[in-house]
Amino acid sequence: MPQHTHVATALSSERRLPGANKQEELKCHLSSSASGHLLREKEGEERGWRRKRKIVFHTVQAGGAGGAGGAAEDKKKKRRRWTSEGRGGRGGRGARAPLNLVTPARTCFGRQESGVILHRQLPMWQEALWTRGRYLLEKSDGGEAGEGPEGLGDGCPGFQGEVCVEGEKPQDWLYESYYRMSQQHPLIVFLLLIVMGTCLALLAVFFASGLKTEDHLTFLITVPAALFLFLSIFILVCIESVFKRMLRLFSILIWACLVTMGYLFMFSGGILSPWDQVSFFLFIVFVVYTMLPFSMRGAIIASGITCLSHTVTLSICLANTVPALEPLVWQILANVIIFTCGNLAGAYHKHLMDLALKQTYQDTCNCIKSPIKLEFEKHQQERLLLSLLPAHIARVMKDEIIQRLQGPNFGRTESTNNFHNLYVQRHTNVSILYADIVGFTRLASDCSPGELVHMLNELFGKFDQIAKENECMRIKILGDCYYCVSGLPESLPHHARNCVKMGLDMCEAIKKVRDATGVDINMRVGVHSGNVLCGVIGLRKWQYDVWSHDVTLANHMEAGGVPGRVHISSVTLEHLKGSYKVEPGEGQVRDFYLKEHGVVTYLVINPKTERHSPLLGVRSRPSLEGGKMRASVRMTRYLESWGAAKPFANLHHRDSMTTDNGKINTTDVPMGQYHFQRRERSKSQRRRFEEELNERMIRTIDGINSQKQWLKSEDIQRISLFFHNKALEKEYRSTTLPAFKYYVTCACLIFCCIFIVQVLVLPKTAVLGISFGLAFLLLALILLLCFAGHILQGRKGSLCSLTWFPTSSRVIVTNNPWLRLVLTMTTTALILVMAVFNMFFVEDPGGSLEDVLTTAPSEVLTTTPPALQIITELANRSNDSLLDYQEQDTGENKFYLPYFIYCCILGLVSCSVFLRINYELKMVVMLVAVVIYNIIILQTHSSLLDGFSKALYPTNELERPGVLKDLKTMGSVSLFIFFITLLVLARQNEYYCRLDFLWRDKFKRECEEIETMENLNRVLLENVLPAHVAEHFLGRNWKNEDLYHQSYESVCMMFASIPDFKEFYTESDVNKEGLECLRLLNEIIADFDELLSKPKFSGVEKIKTIGSTYMAATGLNVTPGPECAQEHDRQYMHIGTMVEFAFALVGKLDVINKHSFNDFRLRIGINHGPVIAGVIGAQKPQYDIWGNSVNVASRMETTGVLGKIQVTEETSLILSTLGYMCSCRGIINVKGKGELKTFFVHTEMTRSLSQGTVMP
Template identity: 30%
Template sequence: MVRPHWVAAVVVSLLVSVLSMAALVFTQSRYYTANYVKVSLATVVVLCTASLSVFAPIVYERGDDSAVHILSVGAFSLCILVLMITYALLPMPLYLVVAVCSAYSILFEVLSALLIPTLTGTVVAVRVLLQLCVHLVGLHTRVMTEIGMRNTFFKVGQSLMVRRDLEVEKQLKEKMIHSVMPPKVAEWLMTNVEEDDTSSEQPRKPSTSPRPSQMIFRPFNMHRIENVSILFADIVGFTQMSANKSAEHLVGLLNDLFGRFDYLCNKLGCEKISTLGDCYYCVSGCPEPRPDHARCCVEMGLAMIRAIAEFDEDTNESVNMRVGVHTGTVLCGIVGTKRFKFDVWSNDVSYANKMESTGRPGRVHVSDTSHAFLIDHYYMEEGPMDLNRKTYFIRGRKPTAFDKAQQMASRHSWPHTIGFTETAKTIDTRKVSCPAHQPGDIEEEEVAPMLPPVHRHSSLSTLNSSRKDSGIRSRQSSIQDTLLDTPTPLYAQRASGYCSSYTSVADTGRSSGSSLRGYSIFVDPALMLNESLSRLRHLRKQSDLQMIRCIQQDSCTMDYFIRPPVNPVTLFFNDSQMERNYRHRLHHRDLAPTMASASFTTYFDIFVALGFYLIIMFACFVLFDTPVSWLLFCLFATSVHLCIFMLCIREILATRGHWVADCLAQIYRYCTEWYPWHVVGLVLVSFPIGAIFSNFTCAGVLSTPERTNAFCYVVFVSLLHFCNFTQLNFWLRSLLATCAGIVLALLIGLPACPCPLRTPARNVTHLEIISDLGVELPGVTFHRDSYSCNQSAIYEIVLHVVLNTILVWLLNREFEISYRLSFHGSAMAARDEQRIQSMKNQADWLLHNIIPRHVAEQLKNTSKYSENHRDAGIIFASIVNFHEMYDESYEGGKEYLRVLNELVGDFDELLSKPLFRNVTKIKTIGSTFMAASGLNPKLRRENPHPFTHLFELMDFAIAMQQVIENFNQNLLEFNFVIRIGYCYGDVTAGVIGTTKLYYDIWGDAVNTASRMDSHGVPGRIQIPEHCLQVLQELYVFESRGSIYIKGKNNMNVYLLVRKKDKVLYRILPSTQRPSLTTTSTADEKEKVSPAPDEQAKGDEIEKEAKSEEELPV
């Protein structure tokens, strides 16, 4: 006959199963996300209610003590299962989990005390303590799981944000690199930088066999490329235009014009090389070969003529372009280690320069070599003979020619540069007309316009106000344009610090009515500092939302959480290196620890283990006898716990980042290694169950059903302690828990002791129990076989042991996966952060090789730079006989350039010395080295003497002479001679260009220094007369007399003899010190105006120096 309560139990079980399946299905719907707390709460209420229904059969079987004992053990085991499932698996807020579980435990124990008559007050008190242990383990696992999952979520989100930020950094770095050199050269250069960084981090092992080529020369990348067309273009009439303009105004004009040229160069398949004063030169077919290289250069020349015509109309000027094109072979690459740039060298480059200088304004002058590539595409007329070679002028395009420039002009809107606006929508199809007084006007053929028309008033007003904005209008460069074109708000949080410059560009665009895209995504750092607390909270919330969106949008994130990167069996990381790092850094002490750090997890585990052990030990002491084995075990276990506890306290109180290398610290570090920690952890996690089994005796445990039940209670709870120490391998903890369950089943089920769970065939007396225990009393004999064991009770206990063991296995597995995911997320975020930091360092390194560091900082904030400097020093140092040694018959001259690279590299190394911290390299022009001092206002203010930077520059020039001398001694086949020109005065420094950022200085002092070099004496340092008053304080000079200087007429010049011995800086009173201030053009009240004609003439010096040496740039 089936009992009614069993029917009710089956019905309740089926109902719970159906509701659980329904909740599981509901989790797959889109409504679950908004209602997951309600669903979880409903599920836990159903589970708790169903588990409390176990008291129904207890009430029904109250007359059967044996059945009541069995059901009480099962009910307590079921209570443990419900509590651990609620703590570990159900997604609810922590406070709600604690409240529900606490209420359930209280209700369960109250019902047990009222409905189970066999429970004594002592057993009830022990059950309450055991409930406390369950809550302790459950709360511990819940808190650590929450911390692990939240930390993993944050780290994964952070990693995704950093990864996207890394992509922005990569784009920025590539743009910055391409502003100096082509991608092909940049790839080689950045590879060398990464190799240098790697080698610097790892100690170099001494080589047993010296290699001849090792460290003889610096890394050198130079390629010989044939069929390359070179274009040189010079501004005709620039001298007259600059006669009545300040230096910073000229910078603004050049920046406007060169910005147009940069755009054309980028669109017409040319590679800009550099600007030399008012000269602009570029190449096509280098470094990437292309068959239409000659046409690209000619189209570039025609477009430049058109662009300067538009420039004249916009600015009411009267200048023109003289363009020369030649085709030949070049050596392309980089020379030097600081302030380098991509450049080309060859005799053909020199010849292209001559083609420009012998050309006509408004015409494109091509050589006979280029003529062979162009004859099918252009009408040409013969020009003057040059070195017995024919030359030609471009008259116009043939009708069959593909007008590439016109097509691009109709497809692309003009960039945001000075003199160009976005409102230009049509293409002007006017013919190119040159001033009437200039020969060679293009009359026969119609030349399609290269540029869209521009609004004159916008450009003119901008140029007129250039004196107030440092001569360079704030506008977006190609680097900024690339970032603005990328539709993501993450760029506002870039770590490199360029956001503020974009914001300033955005403000400029809005004020001028331009509709620039994407400015709203950038955050101004000033706002973040000055806004209210509510604004900061809003920004933080937006940042959190961005991270959530990153995780939602990343398709790999779901796989990360569903299929973690671990072995499904061992839970080891699939990446062996990651597994080694995990084991090595398992207990790594963080300088800024959080609750997710490994050290905190270790302390938490140890404190929970100690509390759990004390409660179990107290329960055993109250419920059972105290044999000697138990006392010895407790003494040992308590001593170990206290020692480890004190070690943890000592580590917690130790000063962060200052570990004392004493004995205790060494013990702690050793114990927290991977294998020792597994031994220590397994010992600690086994102490509670060991304390229980060491207290087992047949008389003390199995003498009555009440004691047997209590023994099962503490064993069931102790099995949950194997869920502690999540840093241990889950296999070891779970196997220990399985062994403990097997031991319990063996102790209860095997006949090692008399079975107390017997069927009540008759009353059992105390004497019979004594007989069952094997104790002999005089004259009394008992037979144990007269009683039969209750097999159903044994099966019940074994069933609950299996269920609890399975729960421990599942929880241990999930906890270790969660912990490993947290570590993996942190490792990935740290790796990505390291990568982005490396990218930033490379970008910064490259940027500071383009422009000085203090200039780069200002560009980050204002996106523009132009500054006046008073009394800045300038030197030009030329290797006067390098062009005599240069010979292209041997490897095309590549080895001679390798020697030049070594020499310039030695000069660059001098700049790294603190002795020359005020000296800045400007550029190299062929075999001419240009440097300046006094361009950093901060350093000048820190100098002990107002002329320190001038003295350092002269010392630097002397050091260059010493470098030449040492170089000649090391390379016996060379006897280089250096000639140096020195001058100081007022200069204007600025950064110009759109696709090619270029830092340079302008002013009469620059022109004079160049003349001091070109009209100097080989092997000597020459200065003009006005420098003598300052420099003679530390140096001895001799007069060279009055000599003719081009553009300067006659000048008194002096040659350096030597530096004075044992001289000290003569610190003048502040009232007597000469004015050596640096003023920003944004605030200046005075112009730095060069003498008439000097600025324009000086701007042509660098180009002139090239033609004098025959060796091209």
């Protein structure tokens, strides 16, 4: 079985170079010719990097530019300087420097443009192309962008095309594209359909009413022309590429066309009145906010122009012809209130919809980002697991870990197997190589901890690369011993040749080190061919290992070998088939095991020996620097040129910037260049992550269209928008709604506007005051219920008696969907009813409007427009007598009738302000309201409206009014227009609310999966490393340029072996060629590992298993450094913990013996002292400890006695103070240490101290 040799490091004589000496040595090294070459090469690469950036920028700028005249201009403008933190040449992280940006000119549609051009001014495909070019440029030239907000372009999520200048907030062009395609495009399409449908409806009504064509030519020209114009725009809008490029033009054009239509409607088809086309202009105002792609500022300006122009136009046209201005003023004020209400409702709707859409966009980004992160976590987990275990074993073990993380009963049936799972397979026809670095123990005694870990990592990293090149798999590192196998996991016909070639390459590599540094080290290699059992045993600290008699023989082939030569067995020689020349090895002379088993051995003759180049001596540095640097320093500096990757160097990276075997180019590189290459490999991962996120977002945006929400979906029904999943539907309806109080507030503001309008135009009756007073009271109670919690929160002391209110308002209203529905229904029903309520109490006791006209003076009728004749006569009558006016105002002031219709429209708008209330409820409420309003207009109060029209257009004196001037027709059409518009907005809002809920639900589930993957990664990492070391590598502040190493002053090591297992292990058909023997060993090691889960053994760290030997340590999880002033017993308490753990191992083995009918006994050795801990190996990272104390602990086990715990004299003294009884064994001879006095620890303890001091 493998021998567990460890590097002896004399920490007591550890020497560290002062900083000045290190600087002097570095200066001496950089003055060498190789370093000079490095500096020149680095400067050349910097210049090449700049030239490449210039060339690419010039290519981007020149594309599409025509004419040679712009070449000189391009040459001037193509310079771009980047000076920001994280990008000062190659990405140093200094203090933040201001960004000096000279923006190059870019071309747009074949036309050269200069100055700063933001991405929102370019088409989306050009934005994506520019972004992609920037990314490919970064990827090609290898420059390092600073990470985080300091890096170029970083800190601007989703926006890669512009440079983030400090203090400037960049435009998120991805969000604009998302907003454009998900919200603006479908709404413009629906708006155009509504307008075209209105035009068709007006034409149908016109022809159905039998009006004369020659009397209404303006109408017949205006409406079809508008229909044709909007149809043309509709066709262009449906072409998404045109829509994206001409979005602003379309929005302005549609708005201008609508306003123009409104004025044509006003001045055609009849007389001009103060209430003319108010509903149509209110429609324009509302759609400017809700359906046209204006910004909030643009919408305010456009709607302001719309309202102001209507008001000013009517005021100017009517003011000069009205003898009494008072009635006109009240109507104009009513119009202003209606427009103000439309502006407030539209701005409110736009603001909340923008917030909701931004949230949906953020959730969309999260849902797109989470699969990327999940993919990253899975890739990281796969990479980490495959760095520990072969793929065929890793898959099975990963599934078991995931099941364990997801719960004990997740997706599995109750197992009837009482044994732990065994992940071991048998492989035949493989070759095993063992290699030991001769002289390294002496060299390590002169190393600092950092130098020792660096040397081991570089050496074994080089060996890993050689193994990769020769199709060998590294199995394990034992101190300075390295062994690997060829023919795993797939059989190879030339496995023996691969191992021999690898051994020769290893000897050649060590020879180069020896020649270059003058350090006396060499390589001793042994190779044997045969069969192996390979896999993982135990539950903790998995390490892929091999077992068999052939493995033991290969280990002894190395022990009986010759430094600098490859020692092979006769079996391996047969597999070589004459590929190499050999000579007798005489291994029996140097190793008793080989002699005992009669193994014939050979030494391979290196084919390169005769072609040895004398030029290798040129690289020898002892002649130049040998007197200035220690051997360990020379070794460390030379080995750095090999460029071995660091353990877990790619743990936080999506893309490995190294080669397949985890290394960069490992040809002889001048020292120092590796550091430059390391910086090249550490490019900003965040930039690549954002690039991938942007690309997926672009694909998502491209997949969005106006018809998508109407197509069949796996999650949402097309018509009702219900979720197919009933549980999801129930969860959506029960979500909290903190903004509900603002919905009620906005509805109350609309109610106030309705009240003001009716007060301005209606007769002042008692019914008007009482009805609105009661309605105000009820709405005030609803508002108080919604806001009481917030009021009481600010006045806790003064409103102690109403402590039940916060629960009602902040919990019940917010969290109770049924209560929200009741309050919504109450509020909207109240507003809708009050819009027409007073219309039922208007009577006509004192004559009709026709009487007013017939009694008016003839000069008024002949010189005044018909509409103003009414107003003038009403004004004249009011001047005659206030009493007469009060007696007949209900019959005479019928100009209030259009304003009832406008109040009905405002009532419908109040339904739409409840954005997150169920879409089907709002649809039903608005539909019922529109039907009832039309019944009132067309049936119950039809005579009143007919009388109003007849009064304006007497049959004998005035022509018949057109469709646009007929109050009944336009009132009904206006109601249906607003109903359809509000219904589309409600459905659009409902769809994206549900879509946002789906994104959130998906994001939640993916976050749980990501958390499982992260936990899996942590479990895997902690299965390789102690928890505190795993935190170091998982930490955000860890840099992959650093190797982990740590010195400890007092660590207790234990080696516990089962020597009887060697005799127990046999290979026969009965035990499946040794597989059943390993199953028992797996049970033993697994039971030992289970002890580590006990709280009292939380300080015990398993290091590894070596064959049937179990290695553990305590004292590694404490913070190293000067010992704190504490009690002597507490300072060495971890030594007592280790002894207790050894006792527990003995007890566990006794239980196993009873069940397996065996008589295994442990041989345990314990020692304490200073050690070095570190992680080495990029291919299979391995945590280990080194030091003289570790070697002594190993010798305590190998020289021990079955059933005994052997300790050194120093350790026995500590144990005696802790209450353990030790008996002196005597002085024994220990290999490499001379004669040592050792002690046995008794299993019976005499606790002179309290129980609390014995155990932690």
